[in-house]
Each structure stands twice: as C-alpha cells, then as structure tokens.
Amino acid sequence: MNRIQLVIFIFFVSFSLPFSAQTDDMVKEDFQASSVNQSGKEFPKVNSEGLVRVRVEAPKANNVQLDIGGMKYDLKKNDEGVWTGESAPQDEGFHYYQLNIDGASVPDPGSKYYYGAGRWGSGIEIPAQDQEFYEMKDVPHGSITENIYFSEITQDWRRNFVYLPPGYFENFQERYPVLYLQHGSFEDETGWASQGHANLILDNLIAAGEAKKMIVVMDNGYANKPEVMQNAQDGDGRPKSAFEEVLIEEVIPNIDKKFRTKSSRSYRAIAGLSMGANQTMRIIMNNLNLFSYYGGFSGTSNYPGNEKIDTRTFLNGAFEDADEVNEKLNVLWLGLGTKEPEVFFKTVGDFREMLENKGIDYSFYESPKTAHEWLTWRRCLYQYAQLLFK
Amino acid sequence: MNRIQLVIFIFFVSFSLPFSAQTDDMVKEDFQASSVNQSGKEFPKVNSEGLVRVRVEAPKANNVQLDIGGMKYDLKKNDEGVWTGESAPQDEGFHYYQLNIDGASVPDPGSKYYYGAGRWGSGIEIPAQDQEFYEMKDVPHGSITENIYFSEITQDWRRNFVYLPPGYFENFQERYPVLYLQHGSFEDETGWASQGHANLILDNLIAAGEAKKMIVVMDNGYANKPEVMQNAQDGDGRPKSAFEEVLIEEVIPNIDKKFRTKSSRSYRAIAGLSMGANQTMRIIMNNLNLFSYYGGFSGTSNYPGNEKIDTRTFLNGAFEDADEVNEKLNVLWLGLGTKEPEVFFKTVGDFREMLENKGIDYSFYESPKTAHEWLTWRRCLYQYAQLLFK
Numbered sequence: 110m111n112r113i114q115l116v117i118f119i120f121f122v123s124f125s126l127p128f129s130a131q132t133d134d135m136v137k138e139d140f141q142a143s144s145v146n147q148s149g150k151e152f153p154k155v156n157s158e159g160l161v162r163v164r165v166e167a168p169k170a171n172n173v174q175l176d177i178g179g180m181k182y183d184l185k186k187n188d189e190g191v192w193t194g195e196s197a198p199q200d201e202g203f204h205y206y207q208l209n210i211d212g213a214s215v216p217d218p219g220s221k222y223y224y225g226a227g228r229w230g231s232g233i234e235i236p237a238q239d240q241e242f243y244e245m246k247d248v249p250h251g252s253i254t255e256n257i258y259f260s261e262i263t264q265d266w267r268r269n270f271v272y273l274p275p276g277y278f279e280n281f282q283e284r285y286p287v288l289y290l291q292h293g294s295f296e297d298e299t300g301w302a303s304q305g306h307a308n309l310i311l312d313n314l315i316a317a318g319e320a321k322k323m324i325v326v327m328d329n330g331y332a333n334k335p336e337v338m339q340n341a342q343d344g345d346g347r348p349k350s351a352f353e354e355v356l357i358e359e360v361i362p363n364i365d366k367k368f369r370t371k372s373s374r375s376y377r378a379i380a381g382l383s384m385g386a387n388q389t390m391r392i393i394m395n396n397l398n399l400f401s402y403y404g405g406f407s408g409t410s411n412y413p414g415n416e417k418i419d420t421r422t423f424l425n426g427a428f429e430d431a432d433e434v435n436e437k438l439n440v441l442w443l444g445l446g447t448k449e450p451e452v453f454f455k456t457v458g459d460f461r462e463m464l465e466n467k468g469i470d471y472s473f474y475e476s477p478k479t480a481h482e483w484l485t486w487r488r489c490l491y492q493y494a495q496l497l498f499k
Numbered sequence: 500m501n502r503i504q505l506v507i508f509i510f511f512v513s514f515s516l517p518f519s520a521q522t523d524d525m526v527k528e529d530f531q532a533s534s535v536n537q538s539g540k541e542f543p544k545v546n547s548e549g550l551v552r553v554r555v556e557a558p559k560a561n562n563v564q565l566d567i568g569g570m571k572y573d574l575k576k577n578d579e580g581v582w583t584g585e586s587a588p589q590d591e592g593f594h595y596y597q598l599n600i601d602g603a604s605v606p607d608p609g610s611k612y613y614y615g616a617g618r619w620g621s622g623i624e625i626p627a628q629d630q631e632f633y634e635m636k637d638v639p640h641g642s643i644t645e646n647i648y649f650s651e652i653t654q655d656w657r658r659n660f661v662y663l664p665p666g667y668f669e670n671f672q673e674r675y676p677v678l679y680l681q682h683g684s685f686e687d688e689t690g691w692a693s694q695g696h697a698n699l700i701l702d703n704l705i706a707a708g709e710a711k712k713m714i715v716v717m718d719n720g721y722a723n724k725p726e727v728m729q730n731a732q733d734g735d736g737r738p739k740s741a742f743e744e745v746l747i748e749e750v751i752p753n754i755d756k757k758f759r760t761k762s763s764r765s766y767r768a769i770a771g772l773s774m775g776a777n778q779t780m781r782i783i784m785n786n787l788n789l790f791s792y793y794g795g796f797s798g799t800s801n802y803p804g805n806e807k808i809d810t811r812t813f814l815n816g817a818f819e820d821a822d823e824v825n826e827k828l829n830v831l832w833l834g835l836g837t838k839e840p841e842v843f844f845k846t847v848g849d850f851r852e853m854l855e856n857k858g859i860d861y862s863f864y865e866s867p868k869t870a871h872e873w874l875t876w877r878r879c880l881y882q883y884a885q886l887l888f889k
Contacts, residue, residue: 147619148687167603171559190602208605212580213557215598215605222612222619229537229612245656247649254644254663259637266635273644278757281671297538367668 136160136195143220144234145203150219159198159235163208163217166191170211177206177233200448201237202484203304205230223304227295232304237484242491243306248316249275253302258363262355264335269360270302271368272325274315284369286376286498287324289356289400290490291385293408298329301490304483310491321498323378324368328360330385353392357399375439378497380404382486387412394427397437402497404442406489407481409460413452418463431467440496444474446485453481472496526550526585533610534624535593540609549588549625553598553607556581560601567596567623590838591627592874593694595620613694617685622694627874632881633696638706639665643692648753652745654725659750660692661758662715664705674759676766676888677714679746679790680880681775683798688719691880694873700881711888713768714758718750720775743782747789765829768887770794772876777802784817787827792887794832796879797871799850803842808853821857830886834864836875843871862886 140154140162152164163175168190174181177196184194205225208217216222220231251274260267274285290307292300301307307325314320332352365372377400381389386408393400394410411418420428428434434441441464445457464471474492479485530544530552542554553565558580564571567586574584595616598607606612610621641664650657664675680697682690691697697715704710722742755762767790771779776798783790784800801808810818818824824831831854835847854861864882869875 149617165603165605167601169561170601170603171561173603210600210603210605211557211560213555213560213563213598213600213605213608215555215600215603215608216612218603218605218618218620222606227539228608230608245647250647252644252646254642256642257635257640 144236145221145232146219147221152219153217153231153233155233155235159201161196161199161206161233161235162193163195163219164191164193165208165210165217165219167210172209172211174209175206176209176214177204181209199233199235200478200480200482200484201235202479202482202487203232203234204482205232207231224299225296225304239488242313243309243487244313245309246313246316248312250312251275251277251308251315253308256363256367258359260332260355260359262334262351262359263332267329267332267355269298269326269328269364271327271364272302272308272311273368274311274322274324276322277324277369281369283322284371285322285324286371286378287326287364287368288378288380288402288494288497289326289328289360289389291328291330291379291381291389293381293383293385297331298327300483301325301327305490306487307490310487311494314491314494320494323494323498324364324370326360326364328356330381330388350388352388353395356392357396361399374399374401376498378402378404378440380406380442380490380493381408382406382489383408383481386410391424393438394424397433401438402440402442403438404440404444404489404493405457406444406486406493407446407449407453407457409443409457411460412456414456414459418459420463420467423463428463428467428469431469434467434469438470440493441469441471442474442493442496443471444476444485444489444492446476446479446481448478448480449485450481534626535611535622536609537611542609543607543621543623545623545625549591551586551589551596551623551625552583553585553609554581554583555598555600555607555609557600562599562601564599565596566599566604567594571599589623589625590868590870590872590874591625592869592872592877593622593624594872595622597621614689615686615694629878632703633699633877634703635699636703636706638702640702641665641667641698641705643698646753646757648749650722650745650749652724652741652749653722657719657722657745659688659716659718659754661717661754662692662698662701663758664701664712664714666712667714667759671759673712674761675712675714676761676768677716677754677758678768678770678792678884678887679716679718679750679779681718681720681769681771681779683771683773683775683876687721688717690873691715691717695880696877697880700877701884704881704884710884713884713888714754714760716750716754718746720771720778740778742778743785746782747786751789764789764791766888768792768794768830770796770832770880770883771798772796772879773798773871776800781814783828784814787823791828792830792832793828794830794834794879794883795847796834796876796883797836797839797843797847799833799847801850802846804846804849808849810853810857813853818853818857818859821859824857824859828860830883831859831861832864832883832886833861834866834875834879834882836866836869836871838868838870839875840871 140156143153154162173184173192184192217231222229223232254271257268332355334351379389379400386405387410390410393403476485476488530546533543544552563574563582574582607621612619613622644661647658722745724741769779769790776795777800780800783793866875866878
C-alpha cells in the first residue's frame with residue numbers, strides 16, 4: 110500500500126466506524142451555544158475542551174449520529190424522543206459537520222449553513238486562543254459587495270465577492286491595490302467572506318496599521334467552457350479548467366474598470382488555499398507581467414505528485430531562472446497547518462526544497478495545531494496580508 | 500368560533516394531518532430540478548402542474564415526509580432505502596419547506612437555504628407565468644453590498660444589504676434616491692436580496708426605463724434596546740421594538756453619509772411586507788418630514804384588529820387630516836395576493852375603506868393566485884418601484 114492508498118484507506122475507514130459519544134463522567138459541563146448557531150438556537154454547543162454537543166428531536170428514529178471530523182458519534186435518546194451526544198475534542202477553529210438520522214445525512218437545524226465539502230451544510234466554531242484577529246471589533250469596517258458578471262468564456266452568469274476597504278465609498282479620489290483570493294476544492298466564492306472572515310481579518314489589520322488598505326476579490330475557481338465540458342480533458346480525466354482564462358481576460362479587466370484599483374503589477378497580488386493555491390501558483394507563473402505577490406495556503410502546483418520537482422518541466426520551466434523569479438515576485442509566501450495530511454507536507458516540502466536548491470527567496474509559516482481547515486487559512490491570510498504592497 | 504379562531508384551527512389541523520403522496524398514475528412526468536437546488540443536485544424537482552418531488556436516502560428510517568404549504572406528505576421507500584414522493588400542486592412562486600425524518604424536521608440536503616419562518620431552511624421555486632420580471636437577464640446589473648454598523652441604540656452589531664444601481668461605482672458625480680425596504684415577521688435582512696430578487700427586479704426595471712435608478716436599503720426589522728428586552732413591554736406582551744429609532748437615528752444618517760444619496764424627503768421612499776408593511780406605515784406617518792412614498796405589501800398598521808379604524812386615534816391621528824396626507828404622500832400604495840388569509844383582506848379592506856371615507860388618494864394592486872408568500876411581494880415591488888421618484 111503506497112502513501113496515497115493509505116490516506117484513502119484511513120479516510121474511508123474513518124467514515125465507516127461509528128464511535129460512541131463520550132461517557133458522561135468524562136465531559137466538562139461548561140458548554141456554550143456555538144457562535145455560528147442560528148438566531149435563538151441553543152444547540153449545537155461547545156465546551157472548553159472542544160467537545161461538540163448536538164441535540165435533535167427525532168422521536169421515531171432508531172439511530173442518530175453526529176458526523177464531524179471524519180468520525181460518526183452515536184447519540185442517545187431520552188424519554189421525550191430527543192437525541193443528545195458529544196464528539197471527541199475537536200481542533201480549534203471552524204469545522205463542517207452534519208447529522209445522520211436513520212441513514213440520512215442532513216444539516217443540523219440549529220447551525221448556520223456554509224458551502225464546503227461540496228454542499229451547503231452545517232458549520233461549527235471551536236473558540237481559538239488567537240480568535241481576536243478575526244473577531245468583529247469596534248474599528249472601521251469595509252464592505253463585501255456581490256459582483257455579478259456574464260462570462261463569454263464559460264457562457265454563464267458568474268459572480269465574485271469584493272471586499273472594499275473602509276473609506277472606499279467616501280474617498281472618491283483614492284485608488285487601491287488588489288488581492289485575488291481563491292477558495293479550495295468543493296468550496297466556492299462564498300467561503301472567504303463567510304467562514305474565512307477575510308473582511309474582518311482585513312478590517313482589523315488595516316485599523317491596526319498592519320496592512321495596507323486593499324481591495325480583495327474572491328471569485329469561483331470552478332470554470333468550464335461549454336464545449337470543453339463535453340470534449341477535451343486534461344491528463345487526469347477532469348475537464349480542463351478555464352479559470353485562468355476567466356480570471357485574466359474577464360475578471361481582472363472587469364474589476365479594474367468597475368472599482369478604483371491601482372492596476373499595475375506592483376499593486377496586484379494573488380493567493381489561494383489548497384486547490385486555490387495550486388491554481389493561483391500556475392496563474393501567477395504564467396502571468397508575471399500581471400502580479401507581483403503570491404500566497405499559497407496549504408498547497409502548491411506540484412500537488413499531489415510523488416516525484417521531486419524538475420524545474421526544466423515544472424510549470425513550463427517557470428522556476429528555472431531563479432534571478433527572474435526573485436526579481437518579479439516581491440513576496441513568495443507559503444503556509445501550512447501542523448496537523449495537515451502527509452500529502453501536503455510532502456508536496457509543499459518538495460516545493461520548498463526546489464526553491465532552496467534554486468536560491469529562490471520565500472517565506473514559510475506553520476499554523477500551530479490546525480489541519481487542512483479554515484483556521485489554518487484565516488491565519489495564513491492574516492500573516493500574508495501584512496506583507497502586501499509594502 | 501370567530502374568524503380568527505377558525506384560521507388558527509385550520510392552521511393547526513393542517514399541520515397535524517399527514518397526507519399521502521399523489522398516486523403515480525395521477526402524476527405528470529415532466530419534472531425538472533428546482534432552479535434553487537444546490538449545484539449539481541438532481542432533487543428536489545418540480546413538474547408543470549406545480550407538484551414538488553423530493554428524494555432522500557434514509558435506509559434505516561421508519562417514516563419520511565415532505566412538509567410544504569402547511570401539509571405533510573408521506574414518502575415511499577424503495578429497495579435501496581431511498582424515499583421519494585410528491586406534494587399536491589403548489590402555488591407559483593417561492594415556498595419554504597422541510598423534510599421530516601422519523602420526527603426530526605430538517606432541511607432537504609438538495610436545496611439551497613433561506614431565512615424565513617424563523618429558521619434557515621429549504622426553499623423551492625415553482626416557475627411562474629410572469630417570472631421573466633425577476634430573471635437574470637443580459638442587462639447592466641447593480642450590486643448588493645453588505646453594510647455592517649454598530650447600533651448605539653441596541654448596543655449590538657447590525658447590518659443591512661444595500662442595492663447600488665448599475666453605474667454607481669463608475670459615475671462618481673451621480674446621486675440617487677433611496678428606498679428603505681423591509682422584510683416580514685420571522686424573516687430578516689437577507690430576504691429581499693435572496694428569495695425576494697429585489698436586485699434583479701430593479702436591474703430589469705431600470706434597463707427597460709420603467710424605474711428610476713435608486714438605492715435600496717434592506718435592514719433587519721427586529722431591534723430591541725438591551726434594557727427594554729428585560730423590562731418594558733407594549734400591550735401585546737412583546738418587547739417594544741426600537742426599529743423606528745434605529746432606522747431614523749442611525750440607519751438613514753449612516754446611509755446618507757456613506758453612499759451618494761439624494762437626501763431630501765422627495766427622494767426617500769419606504770415599503771415593507773407583512774410585519775414590515777405594518778412597521779413602515781407607522782414609521783412614515785410619524786416621520787412625514789423624511790419620506791414621501793409609502794408601499795404596504797400584504798399589510799397595514801391596523802393589523803390584526805377586528806374594529807373599524809378610528810382616525811382620531813389610529814397612529815396618533817396621522818390620517819385625520821386628509822389634505823395633509825394627500826399633500827405629503829406622493830404615493831400611498833397597497834398590494835395583496837388574491838389567496839392571502841382572510842385577516843389580511845379584512846385589515847387591508849378596513850384600511851382602504853378608511854382612506855376612501857377620508858378622501859385620501861391611494862393605489863391598490865392584487866397579485867393573481869398568490870398567497871402570503873414571496874411571489875406576491877416580488878410583484879408588489881415590481882409595481883411599486885415603477886411609481887417612485889417620478
């Protein structure tokens with residue numbers, strides 16, 4: 110069994126084994142309603158040890174489970190037909206989860222809903238030691254604007270969310286640099302401004318004078334041409350993505366036309382998480398005339414390869430000339446959570462080794478005690494945004 | 500049993516009786532995926548007769564129901580543990596619904612989610628004959644902007660969504676009139692720009708030259724002072740709302756400061772649906788120095804009274820001087836769906852009778868074949884917006 114097969118094996122085993130909820134005498138009874146519950150909803154709750162307690166009324170059910178972090182925990186029914194139970198301790202930060210009621214995987218009616226893992230569903234927040242950096246504070250707030258456009262390339266209506274920094278609406282003379290910020294696989298353009306808290310992270314950094322005022326554009330990384338969906342495919346059997354074409358030919362010109370941007374390459378950054386890190390690294394290296402800052406959060410374009418990187422062929426030789434890369438990229442930034450799956454350590458590690466062998470400057474950040482999840486990426490944005498446009 | 504008791508009786512009976520799904524030979528097999536399904540989801544589906552068909556995998560369940568329009572329809576299980584079934588025909592337009600799995604009321608994992616009926620949950624769209632007016636078309640699109648503010652009155656963070664018309668971001672010299680547009684009870688500030696399609700309705704009207712370019716502000720109609728929530732209550736046992744104070748003292752000054760508005764009363768309109776119609780009528784009649792256009796969609800401030808309106812006391816005598824009302828209100832507009840519950844016909848009817856007795860000018864619109872639901876209110880906005888600021 111190779112490494113990838115092992116990861117897949119563990120993944121499926123973890124989904125197939127039911128776990129009993131914690132026994133009552135182990136549980137610390139300081140549960141509080143999750144900060145992302147629906148208005149007025151008491152459950153789900155979280156305690157100081159990161160246990161998640163859910164409650165659902167299902168008087169006629171045979172079996173109800175809490176499905177979180179790749180594990181399923183059996184709940185217990187009381188005399189009124191109400192099921193309750195807890196998970197094992199969860200990592201700090203944001204997690205997707207769901208309930209399983211007699212075999213049906215459904216959202217928890219107590220939580221707010223988020224797009225991730227390929228569906229709109231429940232999310233929960235385990236309070237983090239450092240959560241202050243993405244909290245709502247009494248500082249000037251920017252705005253999130255929904256920007257609809259028709260793509261001639263994909264022949265459909267698309268949208269992005271645009272963060273406009275505090276003062277954008279009042280100061281008609283000021284122009285701002287732009288960060289293009291992408292989500293991961295099975296996520297969409299809603300993630301960064303919702304569970305990602307990109308707006309609050311920027312508001313707080315800007316208020317503290319730790320980041321420049323900037324516009325942040327969050328588009329949808331899934332884009333296909335109509336005919337490509339039918340015919341051509343790239344090597345791994347998936348339809349070839351048209352996202353680079355959409356971003357370069359449609360999104361950037363549209364943003365530069367509609368908003369008061371600084372539109373030279375020195376004022377344009379790009380970053381992404383996981384699949385978005387992979388996509389945006391490819392895009393910036395194909396378009397060094399357009400961008401000068403790169404951030405890869407939990408991903409690189411050599412994912413998921415097992416081979417060492419050959420700079421003569423990798424991304425069409427884009428890293429072959431170290432001097433050019435050092436000159437063109439003001440910041441080349443990589444971040445990773447310490448609890449991420451091995452494949453990310455391996456591929457990001459291979460990429461860093463290549464950079465070091467070539468003598469290419471870069472920054473590397475490790476998010477303590479977080480996995481391939483949103484607290485890692487919130488922290489990455491917090492770190493990365495401080496380096497931009499300076 | 501009086502009329503109100505009868506309505507309440509029918510309401511509860513309708514929730515307690517399970518209905519069998521349509522038998523197969525009655526069902527027209529031209530179902531299509533709902534237009535508001537999650538990306539890639541095949542179910543729920545709708546056929547040309549307005550039947551809703553749901554499907555959910557729940558192999559261990561004893562009983563699964565579709566709960567829509569105040570009725571519960573039993574689904575049938577196949578050999579693979581998948582439950583399927585249909586509702587009776589539903590009215591054209593948008594409806595909230597949910598699944599009931601062995602007694603648990605949960606969102607359908609196939610639909611997108613909306614805030615209404617006091618929860619985030621499933622919604623479905625039955626295609627309407629006239630849906631063209633709120634469709635996404637190849638016209639210039641305005642933007643929805645999320646505007647966060649701290650309310651000193653309620654001592655909490657609040658937000659509104661602001662529709663900025665096409666051209667707002669590019670034409671720095673242009674100023675626009677403003678419509679304040681409110682949701683109904685158990686709904687929130689997300690409704691009008693989501694299931695309400697306020698942005699698309701305005702985009703289409705503006706492109707056709709049928710409405711003036713305007714800003715639309717959609718705030719949350721629930722607002723309470725911290726101390727009021729503990730102590731004072733008005734006559735009906737609910738805490739006294741601080742929404743009028745928040746709107747007049749905080750929201751309007753904030754909007755006029757942040758956005759390029761025309762800020763005189765001739766360029767300010769207000770409207771709301773159901774509870775929002777009731778609230779906004781009270782607000783405009785208390786503040787005729789600030790607004791000159793009123794729209795009441797499925798509601799008036801005499802709701803739910805059984806008595807005829809006494810203009811000497813109703814809203815502190817605001818309708819007593821007909822000449823003043825006629826002079827101050829450029830438009831007094833009322834709308835109602837033909838299938839609304841009796842209490843709305845009665846109270847809106849009483850209000851119209853009062854206006855006619857006093858000789859106060861008004862417009863009245865009936866939405867054909869719609870109940871107390873969003874297609875009524877989309878149509879109301881479509882009609883009302885055409886009359887504003889002309």
